[in-house]
Amino acid sequence: MTITVAVDAMGGDVGLKVTVPASVRFLQDHPAARLILVGDTAAIEAELSGPHVQAVRDRIHIHHASEVVGMDESPQLVLKNKKDSSMRVAINLVKAGEAQAAVSAGNTGALMATARFVLKTLPGIDRPAIAKMLPSLRGTTCMLDLGANVDCTPEQLLQFGIMGAELVASVTQKPNPSVGLLNIGSEDIKGNETVKQAAELLRESELNFYGNVEGNDVYKGTVDVVVCDGFTGNVALKSAEGLAHMIADILREEFTRTWWTRLCALAAMPVLNHFRKRVDTRRYNGASLLGLRGIVVKSHGGTDALGFRYALEQACEEARANVIGHIADRVAHQLNTIRQSEAAPD
Amino acid sequence: MTITVAVDAMGGDVGLKVTVPASVRFLQDHPAARLILVGDTAAIEAELSGPHVQAVRDRIHIHHASEVVGMDESPQLVLKNKKDSSMRVAINLVKAGEAQAAVSAGNTGALMATARFVLKTLPGIDRPAIAKMLPSLRGTTCMLDLGANVDCTPEQLLQFGIMGAELVASVTQKPNPSVGLLNIGSEDIKGNETVKQAAELLRESELNFYGNVEGNDVYKGTVDVVVCDGFTGNVALKSAEGLAHMIADILREEFTRTWWTRLCALAAMPVLNHFRKRVDTRRYNGASLLGLRGIVVKSHGGTDALGFRYALEQACEEARANVIGHIADRVAHQLNTIRQSEAAPD
CATH class of the missing domain: 3.40.718.10 (Isopropylmalate Dehydrogenase)
Incomplete structure (x- = not known):
């Protein structure tokens, strides 16, 4: 084709x-x-x-x-x-x-x-969302919305869940992707009213709904799709990127501190290059307007x-x-x- | 004393x-x-x-x-x-x-x-907030609220700004700490109504208000204090921690992949240990209920x-x-x- x-x-x-x-x-x-x-x-x-x-x-x-x-x-x-x-x-x-x-x-x-x-x-x-495949310990996690919708209704969060699941199912050939709702605790009682109502809608839907997930679950790969409003999603993504940059900067600083550490870096170069390739954000470039x-x-x-x-x-x-x-x-x-x-x- | x-x-x-x-x-x-x-x-x-x-x-x-x-x-x-x-x-x-x-x-x-x-x-x-000193490229950033208040009023966000600024000023002896409001863009028009009104209150206050900051500014160290509601703050912190764990896991995997990469790790050990010490999350343990x-x-x-x-x-x-x-x-x-x-x- x-x-x-x-x-x-x-x-x-x-x-x-x-x-x-x-x-x-x-x-x-x-x-x-x-x-x-x-x-x-x-x-x-x-x-x-x-x-x-x-x-x-x-x-x-x-x-x-x-x-x-x-x-x-x-x-x-x-x-x-x-x-x-x-x-x-x-x-x-x-x-x-x-x-x-x-x-x-x-x-x-x-x-x-x-x-x-x-x-x-x-x-x-109701409104399109920005979705992205992010790297995780188990492969990739699709996260949406990443900034198109500052305030979201429970119905919109359900729509995001459907769109994310279909994106993952069709692109990665995973038949029934799991969907998690981003929250500040895994218990049902956590979160604001919108999130609680969205959890109900997701549970009643035909999606493979996992329940609430927390920020660290995104990169742990707990679920295939993480659903959230665009404000939270944008801040979460950028915070994580910020921390990754900080870690990369510190690693670079440590390996270039003295002639001796530069020698260490030289010895470790093949490993560091392979590492850099695996965490290269360019490989995850491309957000979908779904x-x-x-x-x-x-x-x-x-x-x-x-x-x-x-x-x-x-x-x-x-x-x-x-x-x-x-x-x-x-x-x-x-x-x-x-x-x-x-x-x-x- | x-x-x-x-x-x-x-x-x-x-x-x-x-x-x-x-x-x-x-x-x-x-x-x-x-x-x-x-x-x-x-x-x-x-x-x-x-x-x-x-x-x-x-x-x-x-x-x-x-x-x-x-x-x-x-x-x-x-x-x-x-x-x-x-x-x-x-x-x-x-x-x-x-x-x-x-x-x-x-x-x-x-x-x-x-x-x-x-x-x-x-x-x-009105309500206490959870504040934490996070590592940044310029030292530390105090972030609050990290999960005590799911929904916040603009007045509460102002109170968080005051509390964070006083924490930084008294503990780090920094006279007039800068305060940023977490948002999804640096322009004034971004964000939901609460955030926009909070920005106005912060601007009118006697705080050293920097304006809106984004997720990556937390670890960049753009400001001394980052103010946000507890939902966003909790998700942002945990997302960043999740990514940091993933990076650490991948680094460990790369250095233990074969006998040859283990040898590289041995050569780079002093540098890696120093790096590990600098990014050790235990050094930033201790969140304040302010x-x-x-x-x-x-x-x-x-x-x-x-x-x-x-x-x-x-x-x-x-x-x-x-x-x-x-x-x-x-x-x-x-x-x-x-x-x-x-x-x-x-």
């Missing part, structure tokens, strides 16, 4: 110097994939040189877009004024069916607003070509696994079940 | 085998300190043997308590039924002025409920004697620095300022 991904070639802190090499390398690895690079045609063409490019050039299509969304622009103004931005045009291509997914490293707020406006949400989904009528993947704005390639992989995987179709089916089924139980006499 | 700390000797996952050795070692390091070990007299005395003990025995007082609070008991039932628990009696000793601080590794919910009931909150403080009319420090339930010693240090430091007095003064001053501004004609 040929998958076509639309790439916002101008997005991110760096733009073309990251997106174009990543795209070329991605195509080398995926002989059946095609990419539409969206942005300034002349600028993109200038980046498309060298022998590597020739081998994949016939699977790269350039689609011109005259504008670029800045990393700090207001989503509302972008939506109103930048109708020919590389970000918007990439999403338009998904809407038009010319691409099965769009990838952008641009401004998250603008990307979410544009994707919602152009693609619309799936029936039964709940839309099309696949949109957000790459970290500051990532390099390797990181951006992983975001392209994520988009390609989701398209191949028909994640949107699966989510739509499951949500429709859940809505039917609720309707039937409401219609049934007590 | 002699500081007397009441120790819940029976609390925690292990109890006496941790609390007693930690107490003895603590007294060796602090020749002016005294400890009251609260719990089963016979059991405590059985642990107090060996030459180390003799040198400090005259500064250890044993106070009998017939009951022990279990790690999973409901705070309400503990409050009602366990009036002679080691935890409650230790706090009673603070109330009675026989000790300047209490330390317990017992059940957090029961400790908070008991401390609130026995000691009461300071005037102007906002009460007395000092209560919660040790991690599963810590060892080294970790418990750090909790004793924290309690001793707070007593020496008169943290409660400073918080009471600052809150009274803030209340006065608000009253005056309300009374003043526009």
Whole structure:
């Protein structure tokens, strides 16, 4: 099956110097994939040189877009004024069916607003969520929402659970992923009213609901999917990333302290390199905007070509696994079940 | 100045085998300190043997308590039924002025409920918060609330800011600590209504308010104090701890994979040991229950004697620095300022 991904070639802190090499390398690895690079045609063409490019050039299509969304622009103004931005045009291509997914490293707020406006949400989904596969001791944990929705209703948290479970089920071929609700204790009595009601909805749903989980369960891999509101999810993710950076900095400091510790580092280099590779955050780059009528993947704005390639992989995987179709089916089924139980006499 | 700390000797996952050795070692390091070990007299005395003990025995007082609070008991039932628990009696000793601080590794919910009931909150403080000094790239960051209050009003978040700032100012002798409000973006427009209103209150207060900070700022050390509700704070802390454990596990796995990597580990051992020491979570053990009319420090339930010693240090430091007095003064001053501004004609 040929998958076509639309790439916002101008997005991110760096733009073309990251997106174009990543795209070329991605195509080398995926002989059946095609990419539409969206942005300034002349600028993109200038980046498309060298022998590597020739081998994949016939699977790269350039689609011109005259504008670029800045990393700090207001989503509302972008939506109103930048109708020919590389970000918007990439999403338009998904809407038009010319691409099965769009990838952008641009401004998250603008990307979410544009994707919602152009693609619309799936029936039964109130608002899209940002989901990410995070590394865990047992493989990966899908966590959502990571910042799209500051306040969430219990119903929205249930929808997140369904979307996360379908993402994991379709991309990792795990039949019935376990879903945990992020809370501050495993007991049912913990948490605020929203979380308690969400736990009830999740328990009554057809999901494989594990119950409450705590912050440390995310990286322990206690469940396959961790559901939370966007405020908590965003803070949790960034706190963990902050601590990881601190640990990496201290490790670097320790190994470069004196000539003697540098010698130790040299001796331990093969191990340290392998370790670094395993904890490389670029391998987990690519957050999915779930709940839309099309696949949109957000790459970290500051990532390099390797990181951006992983975001392209994520988009390609989701398209191949028909994640949107699966989510739509499951949500429709859940809505039917609720309707039937409401219609049934007590 | 002699500081007397009441120790819940029976609390925690292990109890006496941790609390007693930690107490003895603590007294060796602090020749002016005294400890009251609260719990089963016979059991405590059985642990107090060996030459180390003799040198400090005259500064250890044993106070009998017939009951022990279990790690999973409901705070309400503990409050009602366990009036002679080691935890409650230790706090009673603070109330009675026989000790300047209490330390317990017992059940957090029961400790908070008991401390609130026995000691009461300071005037102007709605509810106590759990605060902790966390390691950061620039030293330490005080974060609160870490789980005592699931939902918080803007006024409570302001109170947390005042309490955190006074804790940092008095314990670390930093004159005007900076205070940040945990949010999902640094812009003022981000976050829910509570956070936005809290930002306004913090800005109008006499605190050195930095503005919004994000999860990664905690360990970056962007500010001295990070304020948040207890749900977000608890999840953020535990997520970060979870990731740190994962990284430590992977590092261990990498260095023990083959005989060759074990050899690398041997070569790098001095550096790895120094690194381990710097990121040792036991050094940051001891969370303060702030906002009460007395000092209560919660040790991690599963810590060892080294970790418990750090909790004793924290309690001793707070007593020496008169943290409660400073918080009471600052809150009274803030209340006065608000009253005056309300009374003043526009």
